[in-house]
Amino acid sequence: GFNEAGYGLDGGPFNRSSGAQTHMLHELGWRGLLLDGENENAAINLRKHFLFASNVQALFNQYAVPKDLDFLSVDMDSHDLFVLRSILSGGWRPRLFSAEFNCNYGSHRYPIALLDPTLERGEVPPGYVFKYADCSWGTSSYALQLLGREFGYSLIARVSSLDLFFLRDDLRQHKPVQNWTA
Numbered sequence: 001g002f003n004e005a006g007y008g009l010d011g012g013p014f015n016r017s018s019g020a021q022t023h024m025l026h027e028l029g030w031r032g033l034l035l036d037g038e039n040e041n042a043a044i045n046l047r048k049h050f051l052f053a054s055n056v057q058a059l060f061n062q063y064a065v066p067k068d069l070d071f072l073s074v075d076m077d078s079h080d081l082f083v084l085r086s087i088l089s090g091g092w093r094p095r096l097f098s099a100e101f102n103c104n105y106g107s108h109r110y111p112i113a114l115l116d117p118t119l120e121r122g123e124v125p126p127g128y129v130f131k132y133a134d135c136s137w138g139t140s141s142y143a144l145q146l147l148g149r150e151f152g153y154s155l156i157a158r159v160s161s162l163d164l165f166f167l168r169d170d171l172r173q174h175k176p177v178q179n180w181t182a
Helices: 022-027 056-062 080-089 141-150
Strands: 034-036 046-048 071-074 096-100 153-159 163-168
Touching: 022 071, 056 080, 071 080, 080 096, 080 141, 141 153, 141 163
Parallel strands: 034 046, 071 096
Antiparallel strands: 096 163, 153 163
């Protein structure tokens, strides 16, 4: 089982109304790093940072996130795919990770994602403010599956039409995994 400290990225502070999946883990005794662009709370290790592909590795290093972490939750309602790719490319290998997908993209087999603004500049834009963009945020489930496969992860669960869970392949012990392509 996964019983060591967990580290998560989450779009809000720990409270029941936010729907933060890491809240349950906190209640079970897990501790880790939480990052949010608008909130900070030292009591739960919630740090105020907007996340981009260009800064997430430096933040993980700054807060000493272990490379072999237990759980990673990526939920920013925007450029999650790019931040997740940067984390995995930087050598972090969570045993399990979850990522939010946009069900409005349907079952299209195209890797659709909102562009990470850091791709144009290579840095976090000064004065960045997140604006929710109705149904055109995030990424397709297929794009997340492609990324998971690239880094040796298998999709093992879907929660409603919001989150996908991926398990590192070396932990599956060659057990079959349901085909979640659609």
